[in-house]
Amino acid sequence: MENLKFCEHCGNKINNDAVICPKCGYQVEELKTTKPNNNPQIIINNSNTNTNTVNAAGPSKKCDKWIALILCIFFGCLGVHKFYEGKAGLGILYILTFGLFGIGILIDIIIILCKPNPYYV
Numbered sequence: 001m002e003n004l005k006f007c008e009h010c011g012n013k014i015n016n017d018a019v020i021c022p023k024c025g026y027q028v029e030e031l032k033t034t035k036p037n038n039n040p041q042i043i044i045n046n047s048n049t050n051t052n053t054v055n056a057a058g059p060s061k062k063c064d065k066w067i068a069l070i071l072c073i074f075f076g077c078l079g080v081h082k083f084y085e086g087k088a089g090l091g092i093l094y095i096l097t098f099g100l101f102g103i104g105i106l107i108d109i110i111i112i113l114c115k116p117n118p119y120y121v
């Protein structure tokens, strides 16, 4: 009769497998799951969260400083240097406004001169 234990509440010998003491009715063991979950639900969350940071930040374009400078000086009113940098929207704006009335060209010349060679946009 080794299959016995003492109830911690009333002290009576009870079955070792007993969860509730039959003498006093107190719970002596933590309730065990009678049906163990042998079929765990494996949720494979395979959603693609791999965001392409290169495209998100915009593709960087390698530009030659001196080519951009020459384009800006000679064709700045047509926004050619903006097209060269891949900024077509600004290029069109430069065409319509003659290089932001010349101011944009002057600013761009200074900006391009301050850039390293090559520079990336």
Ligand SMILES: [Zn+2]
Binding pocket: 007, 008, 009, 010, 011, 012, 021, 022, 023, 024, 025, 026
């Ligand atoms: Zn008991």
